[in-house]
Amino acid sequence: MLIKKAEEIRGSEITPKWLYVNRRRFLTGALGVTAGALAGRTLKELAWPAQRVMAGSKLNVARKSPFSTNEEVTPYDDVTHYNNFYEFGVGKEEPAEKAKNFRTSPWSVKVSGLVEKPRTFSVEELMQLAPLEERIYRHRCVEAWSIVVPWTGYSLSVLLKEVAPQPKAKFVAFETYYNPGQMPVANYAGIPFPYVEGLRLDEAMHPLALLCFGMYGETLPNQDGAPVRMVVPWKYGFKSIKSLVKIKLVEKQPPATWNMANPSEYGFYSNVNPNVDHPRWSQAKERRLGEFFRRPTLMFNGYADQVASLYAGMDLRKYF
Numbered sequence: 001m002l003i004k005k006a007e008e009i010r011g012s013e014i015t016p017k018w019l020y021v022n023r024r025r026f027l028t029g030a031l032g033v034t035a036g037a038l039a040g041r042t043l044k045e046l047a048w049p050a051q052r053v054m055a056g057s058k059l060n061v062a063r064k065s066p067f068s069t070n071e072e073v074t075p076y077d078d079v080t081h082y083n084n085f086y087e088f089g090v091g092k093e094e095p096a097e098k099a100k101n102f103r104t105s106p107w108s109v110k111v112s113g114l115v116e117k118p119r120t121f122s123v124e125e126l127m128q129l130a131p132l133e134e135r136i137y138r139h140r141c142v143e144a145w146s147i148v149v150p151w152t153g154y155s156l157s158v159l160l161k162e163v164a165p166q167p168k169a170k171f172v173a174f175e176t177y178y179n180p181g182q183m184p185v186a187n188y189a190g191i192p193f194p195y196v197e198g199l200r201l202d203e204a205m206h207p208l209a210l211l212c213f214g215m216y217g218e219t220l221p222n223q224d225g226a227p228v229r230m231v232v233p234w235k236y237g238f239k240s241i242k243s244l245v246k247i248k249l250v251e252k253q254p255p256a257t258w259n260m261a262n263p264s265e266y267g268f269y270s271n272v273n274p275n276v277d278h279p280r281w282s283q284a285k286e287r288r289l290g291e292f293f294r295r296p297t298l299m300f301n302g303y304a305d306q307v308a309s310l311y312a313g314m315d316l317r318k319y320f
């Protein structure tokens with residue numbers, strides 16, 4: 001397979017984000033309706049787990065999470081039409097269109113490896129493992145933009161405790177569903193599939209690491225990683241792997257897609273760090289999707305109090 005270099009891919013993204021988003025907001029405003037409002041009105045309440053989890057169904061959030069920020073939430077339309085999901089195209093507008101018919105039901109997630117109780121969960125079973133919480137995170141993406149999204153899910157630690165990691169388990173490896181029949185444009189993405197990611201076990205056990213089923217009070221739209229994804233808010237967006245089908249506990253650091261594709265640009269840790277530049281752009285400032293002016297990026301995306309201790313004594317320039 002011909003693997004394009006990341007520079008070639010990224011270089012083709014020519015519309016600046018603020019311009020794209022503002023144009024989009026203008027168009028949506030002119031129509032007088034947002035996709036979120038439309039989906040909310042036309043879809044029936046989801047009575048899980050009796051009913052299958054379908055993208056865009058209402059989620060009754062059990063409780064607010066203490067991890068919420070008070071920052072203004074990014075409009076639904078921006079978050080659902082400016083995506084990275086290379087299985088459905090490399091253009092930011094492509095996943096919303098090309099993932100429309102992605103079949104996400106029935107769906108199961110296999111949890112295996114160095115655990116006492118390996119098990120395959122249906123997504124409905126997974127949703128019942130813990131009360132769902134709404135967590136409003138400031139989530140940073142790869143190319144210096146950020147979003148603030150009311151995600152719905154629970155700490156991945158709940159699932160990991162359920163399967164009981166063995167003492168030898170040191171890392172968690174994640175894998176996305178891959179089916180070229182459903183993802184014909186994936187061939188042109190220039191990165192290998194299935195998309196894989198990894199976290200150190202202590203990172204994965206951190207209460208901020210979210211196993212995520214929904215956003216904006218509904219189950220995840222396909223382009224945002226339906227029916228279940230990770231959200232790791234103190235790391236760059238590519239660590240937040242979408243449409244999960246496998247979680248495996250392992251002894252050695254597992255492969256991670258962008259790190260494999262371009263190790264000098266994308267490290268395994270990928271903690272948000274304004275002091276370590278990406279080789280081709282500064283990471284010191286970010287543009288919030290929908291805003292014009294850039295704002296300073298915060299260390300660990302503003303979660304330093306919660307997560308800095310995970311990296312005590314590590315040289316974050318080396319382990320970027």
Ligand code: MTE
Pocket residue numbers: 079082083084085086087140141142176195223224225236237238239240241242243
């Ligand atoms: N997961 C899969 N399976 N495939 C992808 O291409 N892109 C990653 C991450 N998860 C990606 C993925 C990148 S680069 C980013 S920035 C975030 O998803 C984007 O998430 P969003 O589209 O919900 O904002």
